[in-house]
Amino acid sequence: MLGMGIKIPKEIKHILGKLRTSGFEAFVVGGCVRDLLLGNEPADWDITTDAQPEETQKLFPNSFYENRFLTVTIQTGSKKDNLKEVEVTTFRSEAKYTDKRHPDEVKSAETIEEDLGRRDFTVNAMALQVQSSKIKDQNDQLRQSYSEASNARFKIIDPFNGQKDIATKIIRAVGNPEERFSEDALRMLRAVRFACQLDFAIESETFDAIKKNAAWLRAIAKERVRDELAKILMSDKAADGIELLKDSGLLKYIIGELEKGVGVTQNRHHIYTVYEHNLLSLKFAAQKKFNLEVRLASLLHDIAKPEVKGGDGPEATFYNHDFVGARFAARILERLKFSNETIDKVALLIRSHMFVYDVGVVTEAAIRRLLKRVGPQNMQDLIDLRVADRLGSGVPKAQPYRLRHFQYMVEKVQYDAVSVKMLKINGNEIMRILKIPPGPKIGAILDVLLAEVIEEPKKNEKKYLGKRIKELNEIDLSQLRQMAKERIEEKKEEEDLEIKGKYWVK
Ligand code: ATP
């Protein structure tokens, strides 16, 4: 089976060939060998060699070497994202670890076996030797001969039985798991990540070592934890991943707040506990291939429910869980060093996730008000979140088709004005017509116009607005502000009441 169907891109063959004709050893290594054996396209290509970085650099003028980890990056000129830059790393062994984070020093190793021995899991600890029957010195000829797949032969260097673990779908630490996790505690989280991405099981000794030492994760930089978490969430098995994090004891050190929902029952609108529902919502968000922000929001949208729960049994309430939850989620994502953009987006989605969408109840004006509050660019994500939420509720009337109807209505109003920018009159025109200087009054007038146009889109018309601003000019500033506010907020409260009546969960 080995080597069957494996295709090595010509850029990679070129690099391997050049290193080897210069007298060095060179292998494709790590995650990309695993991906090749699984028949998947590697996310990136890594090469390992016994050439020192300076020697590699000399062979490849289009390369740079600017880290301490013996890695030279070669620019191949390829247009493919996963081939543009290829990393060539000198055989490494990692010597001493004192802080469960990173080696105190990075040392080059003598052999490929030594290099493979410092890698995390058996399935990631294989190397592929690509042999060509026609190795030539001339680069052009070389490129030519290597690009012919039939000339390539493969040898797999697999000292830790990674191929067997691939065949039986197992994530197993290389060597003693506890020792390996003490060197770098992130590996515990990577075990869960690979289990999710590959749909593999974690071997029992490896899993026990995670359970025993999960607290070591505290030593790890939050950025590294974040990146692994994002990969877990973006995998098809995202919800299983969170469950695995909980069972292994790692979740406490990532999003411990989720565990507060364990065993917390909801009310007559839900059959699942808060924790189960959060996970199920994520499961459906992953199944529907929603983006990272929506997946984060699905997982965290009810994070505040244990905190705000009122009463118990079928009539329990969760007032304000959306607003409080948005704050909790923002705090969690800040702690995990997500970007401000991601944090703001997820918080907005969670804050807004209780919007009314019932056929016959929701009006076009209500949809325009919602669009004004969340911004048209966030509407699809908000609907996606609600789809995941409803599917994850497990009640028979999850009825996501009603959301499709809502979506249709959103499309129907898409050209209606929902922001001041979309009004058929602007500040300059108002100043010219009313002969007034710049000042806060202009903005206040625009806000009132917008509130009125949101109620009745046909009022967004130059002649009408030109007349209306003359009437509004007679009203003083604080009253204008009040008018704009009342319109939007009065309606908002109406909506909230409807939700409370309908779901008992507002
Ligand atoms: P992907 O690129 O899909 O995220 P990968 O397996 O290629 O997965 P990388 O983080 O790119 O993972 O690392 C490449 C290889 O380097 C891994 O396959 C593994 O052999 C090794 N490696 C990466 N991180 C560690 C680590 N923390 N401890 C030990 N070995 C590691």
Ligand code: MG
């Ligand atoms: Mg990789």
